Amino acid sequence: MTQPPPPQYAAQPPAKDPAMVMGIVGLILAFFCAIVGLVISIIAFLKSRKAGFTNIPALIGIIVGILATVGWSIGGVNLGNVVAKCNELGPGVHKVDGVTFTCS
Known part of the structure; x- marks a missing residue:
């Protein structure tokens, strides 16, 4: 009795990362909306x-x-400090400890 030929398997296409597009979108958004x-x-x-x-x-x-x-957090804190200092000093140009504040 002859044996049947072994089954032939088709080559599988390379697997694709299911979240690659989402990763690219996340990277782009990280620059604009962190x-x-x-x-x-x-x-x-x-x-x-x-x-x-x-x-x-x-x-x-x-x-x-x-x-x-x-970076945005540090910038926001610094901006808040400048606004608070200007509220304290009032309008005009002020020099405090070597730092110049221009308040309107």
């Missing part, structure tokens, strides 16, 4: 990791989102 980009990048990174991929754009989006969020 917190939103950060959240989307984190979600994309976790989805990719769960599927067994490394989503580099999402990882970069996380880094940029964190740095931008910290």
